[in-house]
Amino acid sequence: MLVKCDPLRPDPDVVKRAAEVLRRGGVVAAPTETVYGLFAHAYSEAGCRKVFQVKRRPMDNPLIVHVDSVEMAETVAYIPPELRDILRRVWPGPITVVVKSRGVLPRCVTAGLDTVAVRAPAHPIPLAIIRELGAPIAGPSANRAGRPSPTTAEHVLEDLGDEVDLIVDGGPTFFGVESTIVDVTRTPPVLLRPGPFTVEELEKFFGRVEVPPVARGLAEADVALAPGMKYRHYAPETPLVIVHFDLEEAVKWLEARGLRVAVLCVGECPKAKRTIPLGGDLYEAAKNLYDALRQLDKLGVDIGVVPAVEERGIGLAIMNRLRKASGHREARRPEDLAAIVK
Ligand code: TXA
Ligand code: MG
Known part of the structure; x- marks a missing residue:
């Protein structure tokens, strides 16, 4: 009810x-x-x-x-x-x-x-x-x-x-x-x-x-x-990777390998087929984060990418949730993506 x-x-x-x-x-x-x-x-x-x-x-x-x-x-x-x-x-x-x-x-x-x-x-x-x-x-x-x-x-x-x-x-x-x-x-x-x-x-x-x-x-x-803490939390079905470099570059790299990609973006979204905007600032991003993770599973893509945010203020909470949701998949350089999608 x-x-x-x-x-x-x-x-x-x-x-x-x-x-x-x-x-x-x-x-x-x-x-x-x-x-x-x-x-x-x-x-x-x-x-x-x-x-x-x-x-x-x-x-x-x-x-x-x-x-x-x-x-x-x-x-x-x-x-x-x-x-x-x-x-x-x-x-x-x-x-x-x-x-x-x-x-x-x-x-x-x-x-x-x-x-x-x-x-x-x-x-x-x-x-x-x-x-x-x-x-x-x-x-x-x-x-x-x-x-x-x-x-x-x-x-x-x-x-x-x-x-x-x-x-x-x-x-x-x-x-x-x-x-x-x-x-x-x-x-x-x-x-x-x-x-x-x-x-x-x-x-x-x-x-x-x-x-x-x-x-x-x-x-x-x-x-x-x-x-x-010992239980897995916030885990979408779709693999998610936290990207520490240019998002657009990450999307290109993944799409070039035939993967369907969705981008969770903070602030301006890069040019990509499927984007899930998290909002303009980190408070908006926190507010929209879990709904975005639920949306990600409904898009039927192969992988989601999300930018790393600074671990300050509410950014610390966001990174904690993202790390759990991504199963600790973080790419610091394009080459790191190779190990993740292999
Ligand atoms: O914002 C929130 O914290 C929301 C709203 C509903 O208040 N609650 C929430 O509860 O998210 P949740 O699902 O995270 O479950 C309670 C958390 C668990 O992580 C649990 O391990 C921790 O609180 N917890 C409860 N008692 C504890 C204790 N004695 N020592 C350490 N952690 C504890
Ligand atoms: Mg809970």
Whole structure:
């Protein structure tokens, strides 16, 4: 069941209905400022299990607990006083902190870990649902496991269809990539996943933050820093390659070998048969990225190419997602393409 809802002034009837579904142990898909989430009442064991089931998510990959305030976060986690002050300034927003759990939620929410990931989303719809419920909601992104995260209600429908009890369609999400995850149980804090809350901004609040290679998408973690890191994510069916040199040259090289190519481009698109424009700047590119990856699979081409972007600001999150989507295929020179398409 899908219902429309104004993202900025959520319809109270829709909010009440969503809370009712959650109270009964159902699951609700709703937008956040980052991507759509698939939510359950965080205290409902049945609801949380259903999230894993519907998404086909391995049970050892924990959920994020969404709260409306630092006070609510303190009901599920231990928040040290210095962190409390920081969270009061950065929440609501696209930043998830991994902290010590109080162990009050069903085990499956945290996959049995003694830590819990919490965030207050900066989106009126989930905030209103949490307030109506008077309790946190737990959930991952509302895509089928292994698919790009959903940034529209249509994406949720495409992946999960009628297995979701209620889909709240609040239009496209604002940022388009998942929240920044930072493990603040370590000193210095460790970036587990880059997102819209940039490292540059994080460091203003936390001082030095460690950025391990896995957070840049450069490696798959053997020993997972975040449990989710060991799973393949955001993988389109069509091979994708990140290009560090002139895009037009890359397209020519590939087409000369008889390959049908689609180009995901930022800013001006090169002359090519099939282009998927990502937008004029990196914020637009982040917002359109997952839809572009879904489009790529529908074009029926042999390969997609996408330009590398600078790993600064939101560019770090974009490169992390692109590296995962491309299965780490990166070409620094035309000759590198030979090894990739062989
Ligand atoms: O923006 C977002 O983060 C969206 C919206 C819906 O809030 N959520 C999201 O969740 O994208 P997703 O699908 O990435 O799943 C939660 C992530 C996983 O990567 C998981 O490994 C990590 O959070 N996580 C959860 N609990 C954790 C913990 N205790 N320690 C480390 N990582 C944890
Ligand atoms: Mg996800």
